[in-house]
Amino acid sequence: MINRRKALKFLTIIGGALLWPASWLQAQAQKIAFKINKVAKLREVHGWAILKIKDRQILFVRDSENTIKALNPICTHKQCTVEYSREKGRIVCPCHGSEYALDGRVLKEPSTEPLGIYESELRQDGLIVVTLEEIKYTEMKKENGESSENKKEQKDGQ
C-alpha cells in the first residue's frame, strides 16, 4: 500500500516531468522566415518597411545587398512610430526629432533609450530570418573615452 508521502513524491516527479517540456519550449526564441521578394519595399538597398509579425510590428531596413536590420519601430521617447531616412542613413522619429543608429543606439535626443532590435539575417536564397526576441544594445564607453563597445541586453524573452 502506498502511503501519503510516497504518493505526493510520485505526483511531484510526474508533474515536473510534464511541465519541463512546456517551459523548455517557452525559453526557445521563436524564429520566423519569409522571402524578401514578398515585400517590394525591401528589394533594393536602403528600402525599408514596417511589417506586422505575430503580435508585434517590426521595422526592417535593407542596409546592404546581403544584410537586413530589424528593430522595434516604437520611439522610446513618447512612443511615436519611427521611420528610416535614406538621406541620413539612420532612423528618425517624426514627432520630436530623435535619431537612432541601425543597431538601435540613440544618436540624437530627446530620446535617451535605444530602440529594441531583433536578430535578423538575409540568406543567399532570399529568405529573411528573424528571431522574435527583442534585445537592446547599450553603449559602454571605455574609461579613456576613445572607443566603445556594445553590450547586448535581453529585454524580453517572448
Ligand code: FES
Ligand atoms: S516620440 Fe520620438 S522623439 Fe518624441
